[in-house]
Amino acid sequence: MKLLKLVPENTNIHFLKWRVPFYIVSVILIAASWALVLTQGLNYGVDFAGGQEIRVAFTQEQEAPVAELREQVGALGYGDPVIQRFGAPNEVSIRTKLPPEAEGNPGMAESISNQIVAALRANHPDVRVDGIDTVSGKVSGEFRNKAVYALLAAMAATALYIWVRFEWQFGVGALFALFHDVSLTLGMFALFQLEFSLQIIAAILAIIGYSLNDTIVVYDRIRENLKKYRRMPIVELLDLSVNETLARTVMTSLTLLIALIPLLFFGPESLFGLTAAIVLGIFVGTYSSIYMAAPILIWLKVSTDSFVPKESDMDRQERLARERGGV
Template sequence: MKLLKIIPDNTNIPFLKWRNVAIWFSFALIAASIALVAIRGLNFGVDFAGGLMMEVRFEQPVELDELRETVNTAGAGDGNLQTFGDPRTVAIRLPLPPGDDAAVQAVVKQVQDKIRVTHKDAEFRRVETVSGKVSGELIRDGALAMLLAMIAISIYIWFRFEWQFGVGALFALVHDVTLTLGFFALTQLEFDLNIVAAILTIIGYSLNDTIVVYDRIRENLRKYRKMDMAELLNLSINETLSRTIVTSVSMMIALGTLVVLGGSVLFGFSVAMLLGIFVGTFSSIFVGAPLLLWLGVTSDSFVANEASAEDRVKAKKAAERGQV
């Protein structure tokens, strides 16, 4: 029985032909994402912003402006409202009232009573509270976790391959993370600890995909020392293309199902992962590999290092035999 091949063995797509367009396009997207985060900011959830969050479900979609006016009349401060997964579910975020748990419960009851007056069908699903101190610590720890993960990964690739590969992988990771943050700044989807977990997962996936391509590049550098570097990179990408496409498409199908059917709790995580898989696949092909050319890697860049290593081994064996 003949096995089905999604990508034929003789595939030779000239990816490096578009390397300049892809790199500058990536730079433009990174700049746009940074600008969006700086100007619009991220819509931090209660985990990061602190405060009181209530999730309310209605039988029919509601007008957010009308519901906002109702919430504001409860005397609990200005409410920040947004749909949560679908038009019938609304997340209400309020400032955390001073005092103990009794004060918080009193505010929750006031808001619920006001909403029930105009919306008999309101179903209050959950209430969460996070203090400002805890939210500040979570922001710091979440950012530190992403930064340390990226640095540790780059150091590993540096020692596993060469420094040029480490720089290329680091830029690919920055590309993937920055674009994901820019997407959340653009859409104003809630950014909470679930999204941090998604970004850390994206970093791991992007690393895995990039290392597969880099490992094939290193193998081909040893096999084809007289081949033009652009051709060698094209060959390496095409040789790993089947694995890349199968893995990415399989994950996208699963994540797409979660986006549609997973409900509001998993919506942000699933969207972040779906976008991250797409940009991670793009970066491993059009960013990580072409950057090696910009960093001066050629088909004989590492021949001297390998030769000197072989010489040291031979010298050691000769010394052991008493011939040195």
């Protein structure tokens, strides 16, 4: 019985033939992602925005009256609430800002949540409270700063590691690929206004790890082939390296997607953002390893003699002396 092979052994796809169009598309997507982040912003959860989140369900109704809830809660004087469906159509999360005097005052925060719940139950006695989370503005600001530092540190450590293991050109290529992956993930959250919380930071760090692993596999094969095929043109050598690692890349990505896609469609609402980020990260991470990390080596002047040791003047003199002595 023959083993199933998703990628034939003699695969010879000319990936780098389309490197310029794909790079242009990727740069446009990166620019569009950051434009969305800067214009629409991210839909911060309570972790990052601060304030209070109350999750409620209307047990006797098929659908939560979002417009009515927005008017009722807004009339309490705590600013415009952010009300979103959370799980089933009759479940919502209500986020409100806390007044400055509630900073560091748990009693006042609890009083505000009791007022909101009482206002909801006045017109909807069937309301069930599923959870209340409160985060102060100071703590949420610390969370945001630490999250940014974690992402920057992960990307910098990745680039440094690849720089030390390979050459500086490889470090630049890996860093650009990671920047591409993170940018597109942030763009998706800005476009669809999915809740951006600490869970999503964990997902982005997982994406960085996956993309790095995929990139290292490709780079390791490129380095081996640079030493093996000294006279092969660099474009053909990169295509060869990508094709040789393609079976591993496809199997790894497919295995992860088989586990994640059912969770994306049938899992709990609380994990939707986390799962969506990782699923997107698998696609863009695989894409960036092939079309971002590999082609940039051409423009950074990596060639087939990049890993050939340079002959010093002393070594050259010794070699010439040995050659004369042997004549």
